[in-house]
Amino acid sequence: MSSAPPNQARAGELRQLLQRAAHAYYVLDAPEMEDSVYDRLYRELLELEAAHPELITPDSPSQRVGGAPAEGFSSVEHRIGLLSLDNAFTPSDLDAWYSRLLKVLDRTGDLAMVGELKIDGNALALSYEQGLLVQAATRGEGERGEQITGNVRTIASVPLRLQLENPPAWVEVRGEALIPDETFAAINAERAARGETLFANPRNACAGTLRQLDPKVVAARRLDFFAYTLHLPKDTPQGPSSQWQSLQWLQAAGFKVNPNAELLPNLAAVQAFFSAWDTGRRALPYATDGVVVKLNDLRLQDAAGFTQKAPRWAIALKYAAEEAPSILLRLACQVGRTGVVTPVAEFEPVPLAGTTVSRATLHNADRLAELDLHAGDTIVVRKAGEIIPEVVRVLSELRPAGAVRLELPQVCPECGSELVREQGEAATHCVNSSCPAILRGALRHWVSKGALDVDGLGAKLIEQLVDRGLVGSIADLYGLDAALLASLERMGTKSADNLVAALAASKQQAWHRQLYGLGIHHVGEVNAKALAKAFPSAADLATATASTPESITAVFGIGGEIAQSLQQWFATPANQLLLRALEQLGFPLAAGPEEPGAISETSLTGQTFVLTGSLPTMSRSAAQALIEAAGGKVSGSVSKKTSFVVAGEEAGSKLSKAESLGVAVLDEAGLLELLKAGSG
Structure with a gap:
């Protein structure tokens, strides 16, 4: 040899x-x-x-560092989605989560859990094939993220090759990229010396660093990484059966695992773990904003499953938010697109959780009364969940002599109409449909990304159009001409022409986008899609709300509150006029031939598909849209009820399970052929 x-x-x-x-x-x-x-x-x-x-x-x-700077980042689909976690802020929140978990699992007694520190960094998804790092991506919106492999290769604590003799065919590792406090201080000192703007906090600095186009810049900032989640092929020999074993597997493979994780036998131990780190975190060399608790047994995790947005078997316990005192300067009021009037406290700027804040919502009249706010009060402010500023309490002992108590106004601050608060409701409304604030909000919503997606019609331009009386309703947008638009501030001839073209193109948007854009109370993007599929036109939906309201609540995810809101909206004369005006402008207000709502019964109706791996020419979301348009359903897991598994390259455990259950497996060509035959 x-x-x-x-x-x-x-x-x-x-x-x-x-x-x-x-x-x-x-x-x-x-x-x-x-x-x-x-x-x-x-x-x-x-x-x-x-x-x-x-x-x-x-x-x-x-x-680790090589190659020229990238021109940009491509979007990649995660093999396994990165869901967010539900949050708990109080012991009662934790108790409620644990009770729900026991109920879902149909168990009593103690459940073993793993407690881990919630690192305040940026989530990454790392993909390994045959032991080699082949892709690193940001979390993105959970299903897709940005491919930043070149940048992540510069992180010294991320192994380029797993330290395993016989690595599995593929491994998915999730973890948190971070900048330690000492490194962050050094970065800001260097930026200050160069006269550059300082980073607000380590998390922001880390996020900005990961999106640098030049890996050499990333390398210079010395990021770190903690691994905390492992996904392996189901048939991996001697694979871990618990989260605790998963952490040990990661460590053996060469990853840096946070040393402060603990195996917790019961809920009392979870509380003790959280309490210990609520104070102990201040001695850590990096930022944390809570602890994460996970069910230890992986089989029980599978049994518990997921909600629409989070795993049922894990929860984040957040530390109490940082608080700071400030002086109340004035009480302002905002009028939303539905007419709800929200009181807002404006106060002297204070630094909180890495940013400077000077405004905080007071929610409604009840909260305002509960705080007993007076002019010039000293208030205590914090960031709820480290994100949204809120007023916690008033230091009444510091109140100026003769201070006037603050209350919501009796009339709308925008139009002067009398405000209304229905019995049993917390919100106070302006009910004047011609109120400029309501109109501005309705227009912003109509042209937003999830609705008609009209590029070039921003908040400033909408404000001009409303304030000058050029637009009095959504329909009026489509009567604007390029010459008029070009005469407005910050609008040139080319921008005006582009906007007119964008408005014209928006008439072809899908029916569910039009429905969402109408701004009906409680009807969000997801609900709009479900309703549009069940009722393929505005006329069908209007008829159902008036004559068969039970057909509305029969739609999955639609409850009585939404049904009542739809009924009120379609019964309002002004809204009926708006629908007629939109139809006259060329809006079909109905599903087109390619939309799910327009599909009649086909041979694929009721068939369940599961997608796995990377298809040659289309994304999973595109394949899902085609399947749903043909009447089929797409599921995330394989079972005996699955009709077809569509497998692309790097298909994982779902393909193996399909084969073991005898489920039909298709490639992309087979799927397209089936869809063609089904629609025929």
Whole structure:
């Protein structure tokens, strides 16, 4: 048996030495090699690879930073979605979550859980094939993220190759990229010396760094990474059966796992873990904003499943928000597109959770009365969930003498109409449909991304159109001409022409977008899609609300509150006039031939599909849209009830399960052929 050539053997030896030294330094925090020795070996490897480029491998330490800056980031679909977590802010929130979990699992007694610190960084999804890092992506909206592999390769605590003798065919690892406090301080000191704007906090700095187009900039900021979630093929030999074992697997594979995780036998231990870190976090060298609790048994996790947006088997316990005192300057009021009047406290600016805030919502008249706000009061402000500023309480002992109590006005601050508060409701409304604030809000909603998606019609332009009396309803937008628009501030001839074209094109938007754009109370994007599919035109929906309201609530996800709101909206004369005006302008207000709402019964109606892997020419979302348009349903898991599994490249455990259950498997060509036959 011949040995490897000397250069190849030496390159392999150097890679192994340097990888082991880097793991000891960056992951284990236990250096085993002098810096000068590491540098000498690294230089030797660089020289060897420069003389023999064929020796360069993807996992070589020389490949952590390389290549020219990227032109941009492509969007990639996650093999397994990254869902958000539900939050708990109080012990009663935690108790309620635990009770729901026991009920879902039909169990009593204690459930073993794992407690982990909730690192205040940026979630990443790492994909490995045959042990090599092949892709790194941001969380994005959960189903898709931005591909930033070149940047993540610069993070020294992310292994380029798993430290396993026989790695699985694929591995998905989730974790948090972060900038430690000491590193953050050094970055800001360097920026200050260069006269650059300082980063507000480590999390923002980390997010901005990950989106740098030049990996060398990312490398200079010395990001770190903690791994916390593992996904493996179902048939992996001796794969972990618990979250605790998953953390040990990750550590053995070369990942940095947060050392402060604990195996917790019951709910009391969870409370103790949270309480300990509520104070202990201040000694950590990085920011945390809570702890994450996960059901330990992976089989029980599968049994518990997911809600629409979060796993049932995990929850984030958030620390009490940082608070700061300030002086109330005045009480303002905002009028929303539905006429709801919201009181807003404006106060002297204070720094909170990395940003400066000077306004906070007071929600409604009840909250205003509960706080007992007076002019010039000293108030205590915090960020709810570290995001939304709110007034916690008033320090009445510091109240100025003779201060006047603040209340909601009796009339609308925008139009002067008398405000109305229905019995049993918390909200106060302006009921004048001609109120400029309501009109501005309705127009902003109509042209928004999820609705008609009219590019070029922003809030400032809408304000001009309303204030000058040029637009009095949604329909009036479509009577605007380019010459008139070009005469407005910040509008040129080209912009005006583009806007007129965009408005004309919006008439062809899907029926569910038109329905959502109407701004009917309680009808969001998801509900609008469900309603549009069940009632393929505005006329059908109007008839149903008037004559068969039970058909509205029969739609999955639609309750009595939404049905009542629809009934009120379609019964309002002004809304009936709006619908007629839109029809006269060319809006079909109905599903087109390609929309799900227009599909009649087909041979695919009621058939259930599962998508797995990457299809050659279309995304999963595009394939799902075609299936649903043909009357089929798309599920996220394979069962005996599954009709077809559509498998692309890198199909994982879903394909294996389909084969074991005898479920029909299609490739992309087979799917398209089936759809064609089904629609025929």
